[in-house]
Amino acid sequence: MRKKIVAGNWKMNTLPAEGVELAKQVAAGKHTVCDCVSFIVCPPFTHLSEVSKTLEGTGIAVGAQNCAAEAKGAYTGEVAASMIAALGCKYVILGHSERRQYYGETSGTLNRKMEQAYANNLVPIYCVGENLDEREAGKHFDVVKAQIEEVVYNLTPEQFGKLVIAYEPVWAIGTGKTATAEQAQEIHAYIRKVLAAKFGAAAEECPILYGGSCKPSNAAEIFAKEDVDGGLIGGAALKAEDFLAIGKGFA
């Protein structure tokens, strides 16, 4: 039985006090959602510490949205995986399309970031997904396959056992457009097949989350699909009520 995960990617939103308040509200409402759902919140670096302290003992995990590709040293402005782990974080989002698109992250960089994450006991939430042109040209399967082969295939079986994948079609991020439940299932099943080609039966255990304008009104339909194990939530994670309602998508 795979883990069901609802992770909130707060992106560059909320000031520290607002983030702490949001975390408190999520924690206060968690009992209204099935225990079978694992919640993760990923605030900006500036409030990872405060949010981690706020959520201590609640069962809600905290993750960062990125980490440096190096362990430490003269890398002005970077934040090392060890620093993130020291704040009580358990997860780190890597390879989000916004980082690939605006900050030029490549598979080469992401391999090094993955290495740093694992070296510091952080579970990577590795994002894959195609843009609109690639989808319209029917290249979406090839795009996600390459994103997996170039990074995930370099993991050891032990590392792979601690990986979460998020499929986020770029054309559905912040656009209000969502993949249909059928489109999500089709590509999630494909991703699992690509993972199985390298890691065999262990691919059955890997949680694959859907991301891209996932909201209370569409979560249940998407989460009902066999190969969708939860969501990486953008805008709707900024309202505790909506974030929790998405968790209720698991009947």
Ligand code: 3PY
């Ligand atoms: C979105 O849903 O907008 C996301 O990018 C989640 O990571």
